[in-house]
Amino acid sequence: MAELTITEVSNKYHIKPDTLRYYERIGLIPKVPRRPNGNRYYNDGLQGWLEMIICLRHSGVSVEALVDYAHLLEQGDATLDAREELLKEQLELLEEKRANLDRSIKRLQHKISLYETGEIKKGKSYFEEYKILDD
Amino acid sequence: MAELTITEVSNKYHIKPDTLRYYERIGLIPKVPRRPNGNRYYNDGLQGWLEMIICLRHSGVSVEALVDYAHLLEQGDATLDAREELLKEQLELLEEKRANLDRSIKRLQHKISLYETGEIKKGKSYFEEYKILDD
């Protein structure tokens, strides 16, 4: 890890430079340090934070929640409890998401198996297929 | 199960009447049958389909993909293979999602444990917390 330009970070994390600047604008990333000419550079700490928020964003954690967390971090020691609380709330949301995701995956697998075994036969009416799945 | 009004379906599946009408407008739900006064009623087949699409929507399957699937269903037997293909694609997407979700959950759990054991101590600089997590 080293200090990377915005384009390098963009390539590393598959996230557009515009998005990186947007994240900074809304406070999801703090003020990024600059070269004498004004160009941003991203150090190790920033890259660690980026990795974290990109992972969580991919899982559907809202930008708002992450901005809240970032703001709490900026306020330092006084917000340790609030931060833990926020993380726990988000964890619960993600666990709900996973439960639902598991249901959907099972549903799709079951449905696909019906296609493969030919149990969804020709000539069925539009919705007949769905009665099978009322489980 | 019986024939339900739009409000009853709305309550049953926690989805707004406007959203139900919207789904119909865009072809995600087929023409819903009507009472003589024009009010919609949702029969068993429709409710089964709704349950399915709501589950998948909660898991992040796009409206577009579901509309495509609905259109294929409407076209009958000739689309059996295309339907199976579409389901398999969506299943793959969901499995990717689950892998990422698991990563995020582990990350959050780890982070919360750092808060609980006090390993995230007072007086740390803004990003120091994230260096711990470079794993």
Added chain:
DNA sequence: TGTTGACTTGGAGTGAACTCAAGGTAGTAA
């Protein structure tokens, strides 16, 4: 000394998926 090319800014535009508002009708209850 131009002319690339990578960066900068502020602000506007986009796409997905709802969500709402305005105005109208049908059926019931006082």
Added chain:
DNA sequence: TTACTACCTTGAGTTCACTCCAAGTCAACA
């Protein structure tokens, strides 16, 4: 008859999360 409620339609508005655009700066290279 009037009031109320639940439904209807069309079309516009909202939210979220980017994503793009135009115009400008700066460093390096021919």
